[in-house]
Amino acid sequence: xxxxxxxxxxKMNGSLMxxxxxxxxxxxxxxxxxxxAAVCVPAVYLAQVQTLLAGSAMGLGAQDLSAHExxxxxGEVSADMLRDFAVxxxxxxxxxxxQYHAESDVTVAIKAQRxxxxxxxxxxxxxxxxxEREAGQTEAVVKRQLAAVIHANGHCISxxxxxxxxxxxxxTGLTATPxxxxxxxxxxxxxxxxxxxxxxxxxxxxxxxxxPANAASLLAQPxxxxxxxxxxxxxxxxxxxxxxxxxx
Ligand code: 13P
Numbered sequence: 001x002x003x004x005x006x007x008x009x010x011k012m013n014g015s016l017m018x019x020x021x022x023x024x025x026x027x028x029x030x031x032x033x034x035x036x037a038a039v040c041v042p043a044v045y046l047a048q049v050q051t052l053l054a055g056s057a058m059g060l061g062a063q064d065l066s067a068h069e070x071x072x073x074x075g076e077v078s079a080d081m082l083r084d085f086a087v088x089x090x091x092x093x094x095x096x097x098x099q100y101h102a103e104s105d106v107t108v109a110i111k112a113q114r115x116x117x118x119x120x121x122x123x124x125x126x127x128x129x130x131x132e133r134e135a136g137q138t139e140a141v142v143k144r145q146l147a148a149v150i151h152a153n154g155h156c157i158s159x160x161x162x163x164x165x166x167x168x169x170x171x172t173g174l175t176a177t178p179x180x181x182x183x184x185x186x187x188x189x190x191x192x193x194x195x196x197x198x199x200x201x202x203x204x205x206x207x208x209x210x211x212p213a214n215a216a217s218l219l220a221q222p223x224x225x226x227x228x229x230x231x232x233x234x235x236x237x238x239x240x241x242x243x244x245x246x247x248x
Contacts, residue, residue, distance in 0.1 A: 002200070002201070002203055002225045003034075003035060003036055004035040004036065004203075004219060004225060004226045004246035004247070005035065005036040005037070005038075005161065005203045005205060005225060005226035005246075006035055006036070006037045006038075006226050006227050006229065006242060006243050006246045007037070007038045007039070007040060007061060007089065007091075007123060007163075007205065007226070007227070007228050007229065007233075008037075008038070008039040008040065008229050008230075008233025008234075008239055009040045009063065009091060009094070009207070009228055009229065009230050009233065010039060010040065010041050010042065010063075010233065010234060011063070011096070011230055012042060013042075013234055014041065014042060014045055016045070016048060019041070019045055019048060019049060019052070020048075020052060022234065022236055023039075023049065023052045023053065023058075024052075025236035025237075025240075026058070026236045026239055026240060027052075027053075027056050027058065029236065029237075029240040030056065030057060030058070030240075030243070032244060032247065033057065033240070033243045033244060033247050034247035035226065035243060035246035035247045036059070036226070037057065037058050037059065037243055038058060038059035038060065038061045038088060038089050039053075039058060039059075039060070039061060039233065040061035040062060040063050040089060040090070040091050040123075041060070041061070041062070041063070042063065043062060043063070043064075043077050043082075046060065046062065046082070046085040046087065047085060050085045050086055059088040059089060060085065060086060060087050060088055060089075061087060061088060061089035061090060061091065061123070062077070062082045062087050062089070062090045062091070062120075063090070063091045063094065064077075064090070064091065064092070064094070064097060064111075065077060065078060065079045065082055065090050065092070065111055065114060065115060065120075066078050066079070066111075066114070067107050067110045067111050067114060069114070078114070078118075079114040079115050079117065079118035079120055080118050082118065082120060083118045083119060083120060087120055088120065088121060089120065089121045089122075089123055089161070090115045090120050090121070090122055090123065091122075091123045091125065091163075091228070092108055092111045092112050092115060092122040092123060092124050092125065093105075093107075093108030093111065093112075093124055093125045093126070093145070093149075094125045094165070095125060095127055095165055095167045095170060096170075099167075105144065105145055105147075105148035105149075106148060106152075108124065108145070108148065108149065109148040109149045109151065109152035109153070110152060112124050112149050112152065112153055112160060113152050113153055116153060116156050116159055116160070121159065121160065121161055122160050122161070123160075123161045123162075123163050123205070123228065124146070124149050124160050124161070124162050124163065125162075125163045125164075125165050125207070125228070126141075126142040126145040126146055126162065126163070126164060126165070126188070127141075127142065127145075127164055127165040127166045127167050127170075127207075127208070128141040128142060128166055128167065128168075129167045129168060130167070130168035133166065133168065138166075138184060139184070139187050142164065142184060142187065142188060143187065143188075143191055146162065146188060146191055146192075147191070150191070150192075150195045155196065157192065157195050157196050157202075158192075158196045158198035158199065158201050158202055160202060161202065161203045161204075161205060162188055162192075162202060162203070162204045162205070163204075163205040163206070163207050163228040164181065164184050164185055164188060164204060164205070164206055164207070165206075165207035165208050165228060166180075166184075166208050168208075169207075169208025169209050170207070170208050170209070170230065171209070171230060171231060172208075172209060173209050174208075174209060175208060175209045175210065175211075175214050175218075176206065176208060176218075178217045178218050178220065178221050178224070179221075181206045181218055181221060181224055182221035182222065182223055182224060185204045185206070185221065185223035185224055186223050188204055188223075189202075189204060189223050203225040203226055204223055204224065204225050205224075205225060205226045205227055205228045206218050206224050206226075206227055206228070207227060207228030207229065207230070209231075210227045210228075210229050210232060210242065211232045211238060211242070212232070212238050212241040212242055212245070215227060215241070215242040215245040215246070216245045216248075219245055219246055226246060227242060227246070229242060
């Protein structure tokens with residue numbers, strides 16, 4: 001069985017002081033946490049958070065990386081640079097990057113490739129907008145997004161993590177019902193099964209307004225292997241409560 005994986009996505013939040021205080025509170029409550037866990041922090045805080053997490057069971061993650069290997073790409077951060085800070089996970093193709101930074105399916109697939117080549121587990125995000133859901137296109141959209149990553153990554157595909165994040169549920173307080181999430185996760189699992197004999201190893205996370213009240217029922221679904229948590233990961237008691245729900 002896949003052990004659950006719970007990942008906090010801090011997005012563009014935090015400060016040296018706030019990070020230290022949040023992580024002190026989270027780490028102090030980790031004694032009965034049995035699931036895998038990580039926080040994906042802004043790149044400028046990787047060094048600080050690497051130190052704060054040293055010796056703990058909490059993994060370090062980044063939120064994006066460059067599609068390029070190295071060179072004249074002002075402002076970009078490469079996969080190898082992330083590796084210097086012992087980054088274990090990197091969110092790739094978050095809907096906020098697809099939407100505000102025009103990341104295409106192809107760019108996302110290349111970024112996933114860069115992560116894998118550097119020994120970093122890409123957390124590849126897929127998800128439909130409200131208009132796409134209402135038009136009955138959910139399955140087609142997530143399959144198209146995942147297909148690009150499968151195509152570019154071949155047999156390495158069993159090394160990725162997938163996050164299903166319906167765009168309409170992100171930061172809105174609207175959550176997919178457990179049944180809605182499971183239906184999409186099953187589609188993604190089947191797509192992975194067609195690509196690799198090891199699809200059962202791939203963790204498929206749910207993200208979108210996950211909170212202490214809805215986490216347990218989402219995590220009870222057979223193909224929901226964990227969560228990618230935005231807002232609620234910035235509150236230590238809420239994040240810990242979800243880590244504990246994933247440890248049952
Ligand atoms: P919220 O949990 O704030 O809805 O964000 C979800 C998300 O985008 C995680 O990557």
